[in-house]
Amino acid sequence: MSCLTQVSxxxxxxxxxxxxxxxxxxxxxxxxxxxxxxxxxxPNALADVTGPTPNLLELVRxxxxxxxxxxxxxxxxxxxxxxxxxxxxxxWIIQRSIYCSTDGTxxxxxxxxxxxxxxxxxxxxxxxxxxxxxxxTVNDFVDTLVKIVNVFRRYEICSGVKKCQPAWKxxxxxxxxxxxxxxxxxxxxxxxNDCAMLVPSLVQQRCPNCSSLCRVLERxxxxxxxETPPKNKPQKDLKTPExxxxxKQSQKEMARIKMRNRRLREKIDKLLRxxxxxxxxxxxxxxxxxxxxxxxQTKLTAIQKIFIEQQVKAAQQKNPRGMRWxxxxxxxxxxxxxxxxxxxxELSGLLRLPSRRQLxxxxxxxxSKGTLKRIxxxxxxxxxxxxxSQ
Numbered sequence: 300m301s302c303l304t305q306v307s308x309x310x311x312x313x314x315x316x317x318x319x320x321x322x323x324x325x326x327x328x329x330x331x332x333x334x335x336x337x338x339x340x341x342p343n344a345l346a347d348v349t350g351p352t353p354n355l356l357e358l359v360r361x362x363x364x365x366x367x368x369x370x371x372x373x374x375x376x377x378x379x380x381x382x383x384x385x386x387x388x389x390x391w392i393i394q395r396s397i398y399c400s401t402d403g404t405x406x407x408x409x410x411x412x413x414x415x416x417x418x419x420x421x422x423x424x425x426x427x428x429x430x431x432x433x434x435x436t437v438n439d440f441v442d443t444l445v446k447i448v449n450v451f452r453r454y455e456i457c458s459g460v461k462k463c464q465p466a467w468k469x470x471x472x473x474x475x476x477x478x479x480x481x482x483x484x485x486x487x488x489x490x491x492n493d494c495a496m497l498v499p500s501l502v503q504q505r506c507p508n509c510s511s512l513c514r515v516l517e518r519x520x521x522x523x524x525x526e527t528p529p530k531n532k533p534q535k536d537l538k539t540p541e542x543x544x545x546x547k548q549s550q551k552e553m554a555r556i557k558m559r560n561r562r563l564r565e566k567i568d569k570l571l572r573x574x575x576x577x578x579x580x581x582x583x584x585x586x587x588x589x590x591x592x593x594x595x596q597t598k599l600t601a602i603q604k605i606f607i608e609q610q611v612k613a614a615q616q617k618n619p620r621g622m623r624w625x626x627x628x629x630x631x632x633x634x635x636x637x638x639x640x641x642x643x644x645e646l647s648g649l650l651r652l653p654s655r656r657q658l659x660x661x662x663x664x665x666x667s668k669g670t671l672k673r674i675x676x677x678x679x680x681x682x683x684x685x686x687x688s689q
Contacts, residue, residue: 355437356378359373359440362437371383371448372385377398382397395408396408401431402431403429403431405429409456409496414496418495419497429443456484458504460488460490460516463519464489465524467489470516472492474489475489494509613651632653
């Protein structure tokens with residue numbers, strides 16, 4: 300009894316590819332004798348051939364269909380086998396496909412675009428290249444195709460950036476994917492122009508390029524939804540209400556600065572009227588020449604500049620007690636006082652120097668606790684031994 304089984308199918312809808320038993324989408328009779336292990340083969344069914352023929356490709360297609368998961372369909376085209384994943388919709392859409400030529404060349408595509416040669420998926424199947432198709436390599440060819448499909452199933456479509464929709468139109472190097480291929484992972488998403496399209500299904504939701512785009516869009520969306528825009532945001536990127544608000548804030552800031560300048564100017568005029576020291580024109584010109592000349596600024600040392608500034612400031616004080624002396628002037632006065640009190644008294648008549656009371660406060664900042672009795676007691680014990688040694 301022959302085990303030859305014939306399956307006759309007509310027009311097949313996309314839903315047929317999701318049934319438990321595979322249905323062959325062809326309009327002619329397909330003989331599955333070799334697949335089912337029949338020994339009563341029709342004439343010339345397995346003719347000895349040296350190269351691939353349509354009969355071999357049809358045989359590969361039939362065998363491959365039996366091992367493919369639901370939704371994957373093999374088709375013969377371009378002298379090779381196309382294995383595509385159909386979308387779960389009434390429309391015939393191939394979401395992802397693998398093309399294998401008769402010489403073993405593999406090309407993978409997603410949404411009608413071929414994957415680049417450096418894609419992780421193609422790197423993972425470098426060791427799974429099929430042998431050239433012939434009558435002796437049909438089974439190996441089919442096994443390799445099924446293994447490649449199983450590896451391909453470990454990858455899922457990159458979901459892109461599904462959030463931050465108000466910022467999509469302001470994103471750079473990206474585009475909006477309207478889900479024309481009926482993916483279930485998203486409805487509408489924003490992708491980077493360099494999107495890898497496929498990512499490991501159990502590891503991540505989006506590719507590295509879309510992850511970088513997500514961070515950019517999140518910052519932009521946060522800026523757009525913020526009530527008060529950042530100060531460094533360009534004027535051209537502001538909306539009309541934000542631009543008016545910033546203009547009003549600038550006007551208030553300018554008015555506040557003008558008021559502060561006016562108050563400082565009035566304070567300076569008051570100080571000049573009450574605490575200034577009037578000098579004749581000749582002396583004033585000489586002092587300005589000394590203090591503001593380039594020679595004085597370059598050749599005077601730091602202590603000399605401080606000394607001149609302190610002398611001018613002390614001369615403008617009505618009450619000498621209100622003078623706050625620079626620490627360098629205090630050190631100079633203490634040095635002169637400790638070296639020669641008489642010289643300090645003579646210089647005080649010529650220059651403006653801190654009073655002796657101020658110097659006393661600085662030199663006696665620590666209170667004296669008297670002599671240390673313990674030290675003198677120790678010295679008293681050591682004195683007899685020194686006398687005996689002499």
